[in-house]
Amino acid sequence: MKTAFLLFLAATAQAARFSVESMKYTVISGKGEPISKPLSPSAQPSSETITIRQDDTLKLSFQINDKISKQAVQPAQTFLRFYDEQSGEEGIQPIRVTSSGKVKFELNMAKPPLSLPPTSNSPLKVTLLLGSPSYTPEKLDLFSLHIPASHSAPSHPDEANFHLLPEIAHSFRPEPRLPPRAVSTLFAGAVLVIPWLVLTGLWFSISPRVPRLFSPNILPFTASLGAFEFLLYRYWVELKLGDVLTYGAILGLVTVFTGRHALASIANQRLGQK
Amino acid sequence: MGSKSPSGLIAKGYTVTLRAPKDEQPLLIQDGLPNFSHVTLLASDNKHFAKDITPQSLVELLTLGTNLMLTVGPKQNLLTSLAPEFSLLLPPPATPLVSFFPERSDPANVVSIDIKSKPTPNDTFSVFSAAVEGNIWFSGTPFALGSNPLLFPILSAPAESFAADLTDAPGLVSDALVEASEKGGEGLWAGSSLAVVAGFQTLIGGGTGHGADSGPGEDKQARVVWVGGSSLFSDEFANKKVVEKVKDEQGLKVVEKPSANKQAALDIAAWAFQERGVLRIDSVSHRKVNTTGTPEMYTTNDEIIYNVKISSFNPINRKWEPYSAIKDLQLEFTMLDPHVRTALPAVRSIPGTYSTRFRAPDRHGVFKFVINHKRKGFTHLHHTATVPVVPPRHDGYARFLSAAWPYYAAGDAREEKKSKKE
Secondary structure: OHHHHHHHHHHHOOOEEEEEEEEEEEEEOOOOOOEEEEEOOEOOOOOOEEEOOOOOEEEEEEEEEEOOOOOEOOOOEEEEEEEEOOOOOEEEEEOOEOOOOEEEEEEEOOOOOOOOOOOOOOOEEEEEEEEOOOEEOEEEEEEEEEOOOOOOOOOOOOHHHHOOOOOEOOOOOOOOOOOOHHHHHHHHHHHHHHHHHHHHHHHHHHOOOOOOOOOOOOHHHHHHHHHHHHHHHHHHHOOOHHHHHHHHHHHHHHHHHHHHHHHHHHHHHHHHHO | OOOHHHHHHHHOOOOOOOOOOOOOOOOOEEOOEEOOOEEEEOOOOOOOOOOOOOHHHHHHHHHOOOEEEEEOOOOOOHHHHHHHHHOEEOOOOOOOEEOOOOOOOOOOOOEEEEHHHOOOOEOOEOOOOOOOOOEEEEOOOOEEEOOOOOEEEEEEOOOOOEEOOOOOOHHHHHHHHHHHHHOOOOOOOEOOOEEEEEEEEOOOOOOOOOOOOOOOHHHOOOEEEEEOOHHHHOHHHHHOEEEEEEEEOOEEEEEEEEOOHHHHHHHHHHHHOOOOOOEEEEEEEEEEOOOOOOOOOEEOOOEEEEEEEEEEEEOOOOEEEEOOOOOOOEEEEEEOEEEEEEEOOEOOOOOOEEEEEEEOOOOOEEEEEEEEEOOOOOOOEEEEEEEEEEOOOOOOOOOOOHHHHHHHHHHHHHHHHHHHHO
C-alpha cells in the first residue's frame, strides 16, 4: 500500500528530484591508515582527485533519498561512469542500491571490475548517473581518479592497417671506402713516372736511332697499333664484346696490310742499301 | 522508410521500388544477378520475410556489389541473427535503448542524440554532412561493436544511455543491470561505446554501384549500414521538435528546434549508397629518375619516382573527379616484408596526383609497389605492381675509381713500353 502510494506520488509530482546524501570515500592501502573523506557531489566539475595504487582499495558509500519526501529511493539507473578524456575510453559500472537507498561501491585494484576501461597515465573522470522514470535525472561529477596504467585494449590484428603506419627506411650497406685521392694520385704518378725515367735513362745510354719511324710507309702501321690500344680502352669504358670483335677484325685486316707494307718498305730499304 | 525519405531519394535521382516484407516479387537476385543497386530493409518489426530474403541471400547481394541498409528491431528475426556476422553484438530481445537524460516529456526509449557528442571515426571523414545540425531522435536497439576494423560507428549512443527493459519496477531494473554487468563480457549495454547506426565496408564485392565506370576490378567494395531502429527514418521523428533549455539573460529559456532526422537519414543513405567517400585508383606509373617510360626492371640503388592518380565520385554530376585530399597515403616497396614505406604526398600542381621518390634497396629480388589505403568511411584503395630489382650488370659498375688509379697508370705504362719497343 505504501509503495503504491509512493508510485502514485512519484507519478503526480511532475519531476521529483534525487538527493544524494552523506557521500564519503575511503582509500584503504596495504599499509598505513585508511584515508576517509566526505564528498559533496554536484553537476559542476569537481576538483577532487583520488590516487590509488595497485594494492589499494577505494570504497565509496552514499545514500539516495527523494529530495522532498526524504524517503529512500531505488533509481532504475545508478551508474558510475569512468571516462578517460585523453583516449575516449569509457567504462560503465551499474551499482546496487539497497531498498533503504544505501549504496556501497568498492574498487579493489588487485581485482579490478570488468567495466573499468583500459587506462593510461591520464586520470579517469568519475561521474554518477542517476535516472528513474518521473525523476529529474542527475549527472554528478564525483572526482578524478588516478589508477595504475593497464595494458592497452586488445585490438584486431588488421586494425593497424586503418591508421598511418610507421615509415620504414631501408638501411643500405655502407659505401665501399676509398683511400684519399691524394694517395691514389701519388702512387699513380709514381707508377707512371718511374718506368718512364728508367726507360729514358736507358734510351739515352744506348741512344738507338729510329730514323724511319715517321716515314709515310711506317706511320700507318704504328697508327693502327695505336688504334688497337684505343679500341681496348673503349671496350673497357663502354663497348660490348661483340662490337669489339667486329671493330677488332676490321682493324686487324687493316693492320695486316699496313704491317706488310711497313715490313716490305724496310726490306726494300735494306736491300737497296746492299 | 517514411514517405519523406523515399521522396528525398527520388529527388536525388534514385528509382525507388517498394516491396512489402512478404511480397514474392520483385526478387532480390534473379538468375544470379542482383535486381537492384541498393537494398534497404526497413521492416524491422517483422519476424518472417518472403523466402528469397535470407541471411545467405543478403550476403550474396553484398558479394554481387549491392549496397545494403538494414534495420534491426526489438524482435528476433533473420537480421538479428545476421548482425553477429558483421561483429555487431545485439542486446537481448525487447531491451531497447533508454535514457533519462536530458529531462524531457518523451518516454525514456525515445532518445535524442547529439551528433557532436562523439568524434567521427577519423578526422577527415564524417558520414554526416555539415547540413546535419542539432539532435537526432532515435528509438530502437543499440549495438556494441566488435573489434572488426571494417565496422565503424556512424551514430553513437549518448553516454548516459543504456539498453534495458523498463517495464519492471525501478529497483528490479537496477538489480537486473547490476547482475548483467557482473556476468562480464557483453552483459551490460551502456554508454557511448554503443552505436545506433554503424557502417561496414566489405573487402570484396561487385562494384560501387556506379556502373561499368567503377574503377579497376579488385577495388570494388559494397557497403552495409546497420540501423538500430527504422523509426530514425520516420516522418514522425523528422517532424518532432527538439526541446532545449538555453541560457540567456533572463535565465533558462525553452527553445524548440527541428530535429536533424531528415538530413541524417539522407546522409546515412548517401554513404550506404556510395555517394560519399568513394575513391578509386585511376592509374599508376613508376620510372627511374631522369628517364621516361616504365622500365621492365630496376637496378639496386636506382632512384625511383612513383606516381598514382586517385579520383573520387561526385554524386551531383555523377562524374569521377581528381581527388587530392588524402593526407596520409603511403607507399610500400615490399619483398615478403616492406623494405621501404614512405609517405605519398599529393602533388600540388596536378590535381589527383600523388608522387614520391625513393632509392631502391640494395637487395635484389622481385619487389612490389603496394598501396594499401584503408580508412574508415572511405573505399579501400589497393594496388600492387610487381617489378624485379636486379644487381648491376657486369658493365654497370663505376669506372675510374680513384683507388684504382695506380693500376690504370701501371697498365698504361706497360702498354706504352710495349709499343715503344716496337
